[in-house]
Amino acid sequence: MKNRVIASPLAPKAVGPYSQAIVADATIYISGQLPIDGATSTMPETIEEQTKQSLTNLGHILREAGYDYSDVVKTTVLLADIKDFAAMNGVYATYFAEPFPARVCYQVAALPMGAKVEIDCIAVK
Numbered sequence: 019m020k021n022r023v024i025a026s027p028l029a030p031k032a033v034g035p036y037s038q039a040i041v042a043d044a045t046i047y048i049s050g051q052l053p054i055d056g057a058t059s060t061m062p063e064t065i066e067e068q069t070k071q072s073l074t075n076l077g078h079i080l081r082e083a084g085y086d087y088s089d090v091v092k093t094t095v096l097l098a099d100i101k102d103f104a105a106m107n108g109v110y111a112t113y114f115a116e117p118f119p120a121r122v123c124y125q126v127a128a129l130p131m132g133a134k135v136e137i138d139c140i141a142v143k
Contacts, residue, residue, distance in 0.1 A: 024046065024079060025037065028082075030054040045142050048076055048080070050136040052129070065105045084143075085141045097123065
């Protein structure tokens with residue numbers, strides 16, 4: 019199967035030379051999602067709200083391709099401040115059920131647009 023580009027009109031548009039997501043065979047690779055509301059182009063303030071928005075954006079893209087959160091096998095979470103880990107984790111836990119996806123979480127020097135979090139994922143059907 020050829021690679022297929024996925025773009026949800028509900029998630030923020032890609033702002034560079036990358037795709038929101040690519041499906042290759044039965045696997046979807048979703049680019050890191052900043053906590054930007056695709057309809058308003060605004061970013062919420064708190065880490066909880068930002069985590070929710072980033073995960074909501076992932077959900078929009080998953081659904082556009084015919085996947086859902088239960089298909090996610092791996093996520094990467096980037097935090098501007100690792101002290102936000104517990105708050106992020108509390109919201110994150112509401113989006114996934116057992117068996118939980120594998121995950122890594124890093125503190126980074128900075129994220130685009132001053133975001134506190136960015137999340138990407140890989141899902142398999």
